[in-house]
Amino acid sequence: MGRHPAVQIDLGTGDGRAVLAAAAAVPERLVIGVDAHAAGMSGASRKAVRGKLTNTLFVVAAAERLPRELDGVADIVTVYFPWGSLLRGVITADPVIVAGLARVMKPGAALSILVSVTEHDRGSGLPPIDEHALRGLAEPCAAQGLTITGVNPATAADIAATGSSWGKRLGAGSQRSAWRITAYRSDGPGDPEPATEHRAVPA
Numbered sequence: 001m002g003r004h005p006a007v008q009i010d011l012g013t014g015d016g017r018a019v020l021a022a023a024a025a026v027p028e029r030l031v032i033g034v035d036a037h038a039a040g041m042s043g044a045s046r047k048a049v050r051g052k053l054t055n056t057l058f059v060v061a062a063a064e065r066l067p068r069e070l071d072g073v074a075d076i077v078t079v080y081f082p083w084g085s086l087l088r089g090v091i092t093a094d095p096v097i098v099a100g101l102a103r104v105m106k107p108g109a110a111l112s113i114l115v116s117v118t119e120h121d122r123g124s125g126l127p128p129i130d131e132h133a134l135r136g137l138a139e140p141c142a143a144q145g146l147t148i149t150g151v152n153p154a155t156a157a158d159i160a161a162t163g164s165s166w167g168k169r170l171g172a173g174s175q176r177s178a179w180r181i182t183a184y185r186s187d188g189p190g191d192p193e194p195a196t197e198h199r200a201v202p203a
Contacts, residue, residue: 004030013041014035014040014164015043017044030057032056034058063085076111085097087117099144135148145185151181158178
């Protein structure tokens with residue numbers, strides 16, 4: 001990691017296409033895709049090798065048990081359309097999930113989350129989310145060292161910029177509502193300015 005001036009972690013990366021898009025857009029940045037399911041990332045891993053995207057890395061790990069080797073390495077953390085335990089952890093500000101996010105971030109590192117839960121997502125076990133519910137995450141996130149800076153409806157352009165194939169399949173931002181949560185890792189008085197997230201695909 002030392003030869004890269006910046007590191008991005010894409011947590012719950014799924015098929016890893018968002019990793020490939022970000023790595024191609026910013027070759028000097030190391031982009032690490034993390035997901036509990038190795039098989040889902042295998043195709044992206046092979047494409048990275050064929051495309052000589054040497055600034056990519058894929059790590060098999062659950063969000064609840066992130067490797068200690070990732071502690072404090074990330075300038076940017078992205079979580080695009082999580083599902084299952086990661087979605088529940090993000091939406092409910094589960095202390096284990098939020099603490100894990102904060103743990104892999106450098107002081108001042110940026111966090112960008114895109115989520116979508118509607119009345120049709122009965123399998124998620126979660127109610128539809130809205131701005132009021134998401135703004136309620138500020139206090140429990142702050143307890144783990146994350147300062148929320150924005151909760152806004154995500155547009156189709158926001159979704160396209162991520163390179164997320166899952167977001168595209170959902171029709172998020174166009175056929176269904178989606179939300180973007182931005183935050184940064186704070187460490188008390190004199191916090192550094194948050195890092196700026198790079199949009200992998202121009203909006």
